[in-house]
Amino acid sequence: MFELKTLKVAIIHDWLISYRGGEKVLESICELYPDAPIYTLFYDKKNLPKSLTSKKIIYPKRLNSFRLIRKFLLPLLPQFIEEFDLTGYDLIISSSSCVAKGIIPDPSAKHICYIHSPMRYIWDQRSFYFSSLAKLPFLNFLLSLFLKNLRLWDTTSSQRVDLFLSNSSFVQKRVKRYYRRDSEVIFPSPDMDKTKISLNENFLPKENYFLVLGALVPYKNFELAIKAFNQTNKTLWVVGKGSEFKHLKKLAKTNIVFKGHLPSHEVYKALAGAKALIFPGTEDFGLTAIESFALGTPVIAHKSGGALDFIEEEKNGIFFEEKTTESILEAVTRYEKLEFKKDTIKETSLRFSKENFQNSFRNCIEKLMKES
Helix, strand or coil, X not given: CCCHHHCCEEEEECEECCCCHHHHHHHHHXXXXXXXXXXXXXXXXXXXXXXXXXXXXXXXXXXXXXHHHHHHHHHHHHHHHHCCCCCCCCEEEEEECCCHHHCCCCCCCEEEEEECCCCCCCCCCHHXXXXXXHCCHHHHHHHHHHHHHHHHHHHHHHHHCCEEEECCHHHHHHHHHHHCCCEEECCCCXXXXXXXXXXXXXXXXXXXXXXXXXXXXXXXXXXXXXXXXXXXXXXXXXXXXXXXXXXXXXXXXXXXXXXXXXXXXXXXXXXXXXXXXXXXXCCCCCHHHHHHHHCCCCEEEECCHHHHHCCCECCCEEEECCCCHHHHHHHHHHHHCCCCCHXXXXXXXXXXXXXXXXXXXXXXXXXXXXXX
């Protein structure tokens, strides 16, 4: 039987080039094993907090120079993740939304995977990521071949995992469908203390704007929110950057305000001051919503994905049923007729505390390591 305090642990994360929900979860995992090195495929320290850059980061330098085109390197990533030498580790913890769970562990090691999502690109959201390539017959043929091989690898490599932990009930179902594996749900958590400190633990007064926040990428479906608010004179702030930035800005009317990338304390101020956070896509979980709750701001979300785990109708937010502009506008109109209490909204965030996440994670590791 292993003594948990003396375990030799390695942590695997797909890539460390930005600071988003997955990296916030990674921070919490690293706190459990502060001496564990982080293995990753791509690394860019300029966008990361010291809590991560201070760790020992191991990555393939020959691959890292191509990090800006990693989308096109997708067929090669399984090979690179399998090249990591993890000999001698007792416990492998992978934090995976792409290929991290496919590492090859030492035969005597245990492998626990915290899965943010099975690869969206190759399963149910292919059209979001590869729609432009699919229009070209020859490239579409090659794409279909690559994705078929990746799906085969993704399924078979899932057997290298001893225990899956899913970040939501939605992802738990996807793990079961694509990998035929059971998993336990452990909800992720933002750093609530950091959120409070940034605002001196005081809520800012609500201002006259709604908010979408996150990476400007197709599956977030921010285009739908912008099209809906284009039909109104209501102000919508768009916070974040990504591949869709130019397209969305060209689409938007003057009541849509693009804030770009903001530092954390400015993001929290934007969340605290918004009338509501809009979730127009199907999120695997949606850590931004929990941060919004912690700051007393309700969420208007499509009735799908991770939002089903945390939205309590007319208590901390409301749902809209269809991914249409009409459905969003109906929800906004309904929202404005309701009264939400900041303290009640804040209370609903408490069950997503970092302490709860880490205790649940630690318990799963203890159980796994005690198994023969």
